[in-house]
Amino acid sequence: MKLFPAALVSVLLTVSAFGQAAKTSEKAWKAPKAADGHIDISGVWTHATNVPLERPKELGAKEFFTAEELAANEKRAAERAEKQASTRAESVETGNAEVHYDTAQFGLTGAQTKKASSLRTSIITGPEGHIPPILPAAAKRNQERNQARLARQWDSYEFRPLAERCYTWGNVGPPMLPVGYNSNMEIRQSPGWVVIEQEMIHDARMIPTDGRAPLPSFIKQWFGSAVGRWEGDTLVVETSNFNDRTNFRGSGEQLKVTERFTRSGPDSVTYQFTVSDPQTWEKSWSGEIAMDKMDTPIYEYACHEGNYGMANILSGVRAEEAKAAAAKK
Amino acid sequence: MRKLSIAVAVAALIAAAMPAWAHHAFAAEFDAKKPVKLKGKVTKFEMINPHSWIHIEVTGDDGKPVEWMVEGGSPNALFRRGININTVPVGTVIIVEGYQAKDGANRAVGSDLTFADGKRLFMGSSSPDSPDASRTK
Numbered sequence: 446m447k448l449f450p451a452a453l454v455s456v457l458l459t460v461s462a463f464g465q466a467a468k469t470s471e472k473a474w475k476a477p478k479a480a481d482g483h484i485d486i487s488g489v490w491t492h493a494t495n496v497p498l499e500r501p502k503e504l505g506a507k508e509f510f511t512a513e514e515l516a517a518n519e520k521r522a523a524e525r526a527e528k529q530a531s532t533r534a535e536s537v538e539t540g541n542a543e544v545h546y547d548t549a550q551f552g553l554t555g556a557q558t559k560k561a562s563s564l565r566t567s568i569i570t571g572p573e574g575h576i577p578p579i580l581p582a583a584a585k586r587n588q589e590r591n592q593a594r595l596a597r598q599w600d601s602y603e604f605r606p607l608a609e610r611c612y613t614w615g616n617v618g619p620p621m622l623p624v625g626y627n628s629n630m631e632i633r634q635s636p637g638w639v640v641i642e643q644e645m646i647h648d649a650r651m652i653p654t655d656g657r658a659p660l661p662s663f664i665k666q667w668f669g670s671a672v673g674r675w676e677g678d679t680l681v682v683e684t685s686n687f688n689d690r691t692n693f694r695g696s697g698e699q700l701k702v703t704e705r706f707t708r709s710g711p712d713s714v715t716y717q718f719t720v721s722d723p724q725t726w727e728k729s730w731s732g733e734i735a736m737d738k739m740d741t742p743i744y745e746y747a748c749h750e751g752n753y754g755m756a757n758i759l760s761g762v763r764a765e766e767a768k769a770a771a772a773k774k
Numbered sequence: 775m776r777k778l779s780i781a782v783a784v785a786a787l788i789a790a791a792m793p794a795w796a797h798h799a800f801a802a803e804f805d806a807k808k809p810v811k812l813k814g815k816v817t818k819f820e821m822i823n824p825h826s827w828i829h830i831e832v833t834g835d836d837g838k839p840v841e842w843m844v845e846g847g848s849p850n851a852l853f854r855r856g857i858n859i860n861t862v863p864v865g866t867v868i869i870v871e872g873y874q875a876k877d878g879a880n881r882a883v884g885s886d887l888t889f890a891d892g893k894r895l896f897m898g899s900s901s902p903d904s905p906d907a908s909r910t911k
Binding site for chain 2: 508558597605608610611626627644646741744745746747748749750751752753755757758760761762763764765
């Protein structure tokens with residue numbers, strides 16, 4: 446991988462600066478321990494972020510922003526938000542408006558969502574900052590999988606996506622990636638177990654840390670089979686045994702995910718992951734996400750409570766079909 | 775020192791950061807070519823999952839009352855930002871702009887909500903160091 450000298454220097458300086466900052470804070474702060482003697486990672490955390498999964502191409506190999514760049518970016522982003530708000534009315538008039546609720550209807554903005562702090566330019570780490578190329582056989586498999594799914598997607602609730610059906614949102618992972626809103630979770634920790642409960646849609650991952658063996662390889666599950674262990678001050682979780690429908694970014698049954706949870710400060714956890722699937726990608730890939738402490742609980746997301754949307758979607762499609770059929774006559 | 779909360783380098787980066795995920799397929803449910811502007815009294819505010827719904831009574835062209843229901847954000851997101859069931863009491867006159875359901879029912883997705891005097895619940899950002907990403911799909 447060719448690195449431009451300027452970008453390389455920038456990255457090195459940034460990493461160096463981070464190293465110094467980390468050393469300073471390490472002296473002043475010591476990670477808390479739970480009752481069982483391991484590092485305490487329990488609490489309510491958010492990993493909502495503006496950091497994209499993959500790095501924009503124009504940033505090349507640059508992994509981190511500097512604080513100055515961040516400040517400039519914030520300013521530009523605020524200006525962009527202002528412009529978006531003022532042009533919304535125009536887009537309605539021209540018929541180009543997005544048909545989507547958002548909290549703006551209540552005079553709220555995304556700025557009021559707490560975001561986890563990070564200077565990263567992408568969640569995916571390393572100079573490339575991208576998911577590696579997918580293997581030809583996997584691409585073919587995924588195309589067939591998608592064609593089968595799309596062919597019947599409007600036929601019934603049974604063919605709608607799992608999130609729409611209130612089953613799961615995809616943020617459970619592993620790896621656990623942020624979602625568009627309510628990107629929050631609560632971690633509970635006790636001897637032998639760590640439980641991660643997601644606000645969306647309510648899934649709880651049960652991770653044994655008592656040294657038990659993983660499930661036999663013939664038992665496949667949507668979220669795989671996870672086994673955790675403590676390595677010094679880090680919780681390491683290894684998950685395999687995914688089923689053929691888990692489909693994380695195009696993955697197959699050979700998906701394996703390794704996650705690392707490390708307390709990085711009084712109000713933060715660093716979450717790192719490595720994903721591999723030799724039947725899907727040319728090589729494994731890794732990411733890092735900051736998790737910041739929340740001062741509110743996670744709220745109930747009883748998605749089945751009033752999922753009017755499911756009936757409304759199918760009703761809308763039937764209406765369109767009837768309209769198209771009438772036009773043919 | 776003020777804690778840094780990351781903003782992004784360019785507009786494209788913001789767009790990339792926000793997954794194009796929503797709970798359901800809005801384009802199948804609502805029609806971008808059917809914008810509506812409704813003024814009426816709130817008859818019910820359902821803060822239910824996965825989305826809130828505000829019911830309003832609108833006076834039709836013939837002078838008769840017509841019930842509409844308007845979809846809003848998830849209760850979690852609203853509640854965490856200070857909106858609760860008492861924020862829009864029954865009887866409050868509101869103006870809602872949005873898009874009607876494709877099946878022609880008196881149902882809409884709301885994009886803008888104001889009180890009769892033009893005021894909104896909150897204006898702008900309470901956290902100027904963060905970008906407004908809520909408007910991305």
